[in-house]
Amino acid sequence: MSVTGLLFSGHSSCTRADTVVDRGIRRLPVLVTLFVLCAFAFFLPQPAQAQSPIPNAVPPTDTYSGPRVEQPIEFPHDVHVEQNGINCMYCHTYARRSKVAGIPPTSKCMGCHLVIATDKPRIQKLTEYWEKREPPPWNKVHDLPDFVHFNHEKHIDRFVLGNDFPVERVKEVCAFCHGEVKNMTVAEKSRPLTMGFCQRCHQANEGPFDCWKCHK
Amino acid sequence: MSLQNIIENWSSYRKGAEQGGHHNYEHLWGMVIDLNKCTGCGACVTACYAENNLAVVGHEKYSRNLGMNWLRIERYWDEPDLGEESVAEYQHHGASFLPMHCQHCSSATCEPVCPVAATYHTPDGLNAQVYNRCVGSRYCSNNCPYRLRYFNFYSYYEESWPAPLHMQLNPDLTVRDKGVMEKCTFCVQRIRTAKDTARRERRKVRDGEFTTACAQTCPTSAMTFGDLLTLHTPGGGVGETEAASLWKKHQVELGKSRQQKQNPELRGYRVFEGLNTDPRVLFLERVREV
Numbered sequence A: 001m002s003v004t005g006l007l008f009s010g011h012s013s014c015t016r017a018d019t020v021v022d023r024g025i026r027r028l029p030v031l032v033t034l035f036v037l038c039a040f041a042f043f044l045p046q047p048a049q050a051q052s053p054i055p056n057a058v059p060p061t062d063t064y065s066g067p068r069v070e071q072p073i074e075f076p077h078d079v080h081v082e083q084n085g086i087n088c089m090y091c092h093t094y095a096r097r098s099k100v101a102g103i104p105p106t107s108k109c110m111g112c113h114l115v116i117a118t119d120k121p122r123i124q125k126l127t128e129y130w131e132k133r134e135p136p137p138w139n140k141v142h143d144l145p146d147f148v149h150f151n152h153e154k155h156i157d158r159f160v161l162g163n164d165f166p167v168e169r170v171k172e173v174c175a176f177c178h179g180e181v182k183n184m185t186v187a188e189k190s191r192p193l194t195m196g197f198c199q200r201c202h203q204a205n206e207g208p209f210d211c212w213k214c215h216k
Numbered sequence B: 001m002s003l004q005n006i007i008e009n010w011s012s013y014r015k016g017a018e019q020g021g022h023h024n025y026e027h028l029w030g031m032v033i034d035l036n037k038c039t040g041c042g043a044c045v046t047a048c049y050a051e052n053n054l055a056v057v058g059h060e061k062y063s064r065n066l067g068m069n070w071l072r073i074e075r076y077w078d079e080p081d082l083g084e085e086s087v088a089e090y091q092h093h094g095a096s097f098l099p100m101h102c103q104h105c106s107s108a109t110c111e112p113v114c115p116v117a118a119t120y121h122t123p124d125g126l127n128a129q130v131y132n133r134c135v136g137s138r139y140c141s142n143n144c145p146y147r148l149r150y151f152n153f154y155s156y157y158e159e160s161w162p163a164p165l166h167m168q169l170n171p172d173l174t175v176r177d178k179g180v181m182e183k184c185t186f187c188v189q190r191i192r193t194a195k196d197t198a199r200r201e202r203r204k205v206r207d208g209e210f211t212t213a214c215a216q217t218c219p220t221s222a223m224t225f226g227d228l229l230t231l232h233t234p235g236g237g238v239g240e241t242e243a244a245s246l247w248k249k250h251q252v253e254l255g256k257s258r259q260q261k262q263n264p265e266l267r268g269y270r271v272f273e274g275l276n277t278d279p280r281v282l283f284l285e286r287v288r289e290v
């Protein structure tokens, strides 16, 4: 079983935002095993994934570069996604069932980081927030105007769950609108996310064209 | 899709009504309001304010007809010619109340006059207003025979929802700013949610699964909201909804400017039907002893 698989199997137990410290400690043996496995995983050769294209999808091509949004903690997406192969929806778990993808609760971070990389300054900063029982004040990067209705669930359904596309490769679909987050540290906006951008994609992928589908 | 409809075939846009509408409708949301049940309590108006982020404009602006109430209760005295001295008496007889919100006309007079197509018909049969497209020409409200469109002459955000009241705003729709026309949407955010849920569960939207804020709140259940598609295409797919069966029962047909009722005792009527706007709200006349 890969690291990703293990993390996924532990997923349902740590979705609650109010997991308390002692619960984390009770699970310490599990976490230590996990840590050891993780350490092994670093040395194992990564299986080369055959990158077949996504079925029934025309990915958008527009790009955007704008000011970088500063975050309270320099969260390294690349370490989590590229090096450790963690699925986007392991942390952004609401993407498949709600409008917003969501920021994971600190308890989910601490699920691993009570034991992993605790000597790193970024993790120490996270632990400070955890002990103060405050969420880190993340800043929004992909912010849509107030009059736009965007639903993550429907897009995940269209391109992944209802499209016979393996969920393990969901990051390729996320990249449609969020760019190559797997290579970024702090997420940056790399697609314009304008109405034209949405419409070109809706046209190519036969999405709805009614004004009230997206405007509110 | 809908916009294409307007642009490609503007001239035949209005003809649609007689031929059963200009769309291949997916739904045809409509309403029945039983005036026998309405007590004029105004709960529906309050619900609408809460659900749809309607600005509270204050007494002074309201008395200048600048109120933003998408749903208003119109009040009619039953016997208007009793003379001044008997005011008390006819008030004793009581008033009739007519809750009026956008009639979502199938051939809406407001739609063809909009210079930027900010108001149009959705495939759900709703008369839509796209706020970010609206340039504020106000043609639509001048062309609405019911006067059910409301214009933001001011920016009401700070005045209407001073902190912490802004926490009560419904996140499913915008707060409209100055220079934008707005109107009843049949709670499109609820329709959207119901459709999303139905899609997630791979089924059709069920009748009674959701309703508009006003219908939900009405203490006497005077309002019935539902899909009228069965009236529009007989034998078409969906099972008959409660609203549609009421339309049928009162022998009011869509797409007509004059109804041929076999039984004149039936109470159903539509407001300003003769203008051929084909409104989607059916009123059931109030009956009382004289």
Ligand code: SF4
Pocket (backbone or CB within 6 Å): B037, B038, B039, B040, B041, B042, B043, B044, B045, B073, B097, B099, B217, B218, B219, B220, B221, B222, B223
């Ligand atoms: S809530 Fe019902 S009874 Fe009260 S005014 Fe509205 S329609 Fe009439």
